[in-house]
Amino acid sequence: MTVNIYDDLNRLEATFRKTAEFAEVKEAVDVVAADEEALAMFKNFREIQMQMQEKQMQGEEIGGDELEHAQKVAQLAQGNEKIMNMLQAEMKLSGLLEEVNRVLMKPVQEFYEKL
Amino acid sequence: MTVNIYDDLNRLEATFRKTAEFAEVKEAVDVVAADEEALAMFKNFREIQMQMQEKQMQGEEIGGDELEHAQKVAQLAQGNEKIMNMLQAEMKLSGLLEEVNRVLMKPVQEFYEKL
Numbered sequence: 001m002t003v004n005i006y007d008d009l010n011r012l013e014a015t016f017r018k019t020a021e022f023a024e025v026k027e028a029v030d031v032v033a034a035d036e037e038a039l040a041m042f043k044n045f046r047e048i049q050m051q052m053q054e055k056q057m058q059g060e061e062i063g064g065d066e067l068e069h070a071q072k073v074a075q076l077a078q079g080n081e082k083i084m085n086m087l088q089a090e091m092k093l094s095g096l097l098e099e100v101n102r103v104l105m106k107p108v109q110e111f112y113e114k115l
Numbered sequence: 116m117t118v119n120i121y122d123d124l125n126r127l128e129a130t131f132r133k134t135a136e137f138a139e140v141k142e143a144v145d146v147v148a149a150d151e152e153a154l155a156m157f158k159n160f161r162e163i164q165m166q167m168q169e170k171q172m173q174g175e176e177i178g179g180d181e182l183e184h185a186q187k188v189a190q191l192a193q194g195n196e197k198i199m200n201m202l203q204a205e206m207k208l209s210g211l212l213e214e215v216n217r218v219l220m221k222p223v224q225e226f227y228e229k230l
């Protein structure tokens with residue numbers, strides 16, 4: 001028996017896109033996109049975060065000055081209400097995704113708990 | 116409009132449990148459970164991994180001897196065919212879960228890509 005999950009997954013995805021959490025992220029992103037200052041701040045924040053992640057993954061050391069700069073940029077971005085609102089909306093949506101993962105992995109976890 | 120994802124999620128979960136990937140994990144766990152030696156090895160491996168994770172999360176340092184011991188236990192467990200088979204089955208199932216996450220997050224990622 002070969003089962004494929006795509007019919008059910010696509011149905012879930014369509015419903016996921018109709019949730020309040022999803023709509024809030026979309027709206028919050030649009031608000032940031034419409035504000036040049038917030039947009040520039042967020043792009044800077046995102047770029048530096050990606051640079052740091054890349055370095056970490058490659059095992060490169062992150063200098064003190066660099067870390068300080070990254071923290072400053074993060075603080076600046078998080079001090080912007082529109083960006084903060086967007087990050088919070090994103091976190092709420094992530095919570096929904098975690099719930100999906102929790103429900104799907106529960107039976108697997110139960111196998112392992114029996115060991 | 117309030118939408119809840121549980122009907123679709125529960126449907127997906129029922130289908131997820133019918134996949135070949137899920138059945139393979141269940142079977143591989145049963146095989147380990149039925150072998151005292153493999154079971155003891157796996158439990159030891161899991162316990163040490165959890166201890167290490169806990170220390171990392173609490174920012175505690177992990178000593179050289181401790182790390183060496185953990186690596187030895189991991190090597191021993193991974194050298195056991197039944198455990199290795201179980202870990203590989205688990206990885207394949209994780210791939211399915213990653214696909215679920217990828218499909219659900221694709222529209223969100225597209226918002227961010229537009230920024």
Ligand SMILES: [Ca+2]
Binds near residue numbers: 034035037
């Ligand atoms: Ca403006």
Ligand SMILES: [Ca+2]
Binds near residue numbers: 149150151152
């Ligand atoms: Ca035996």
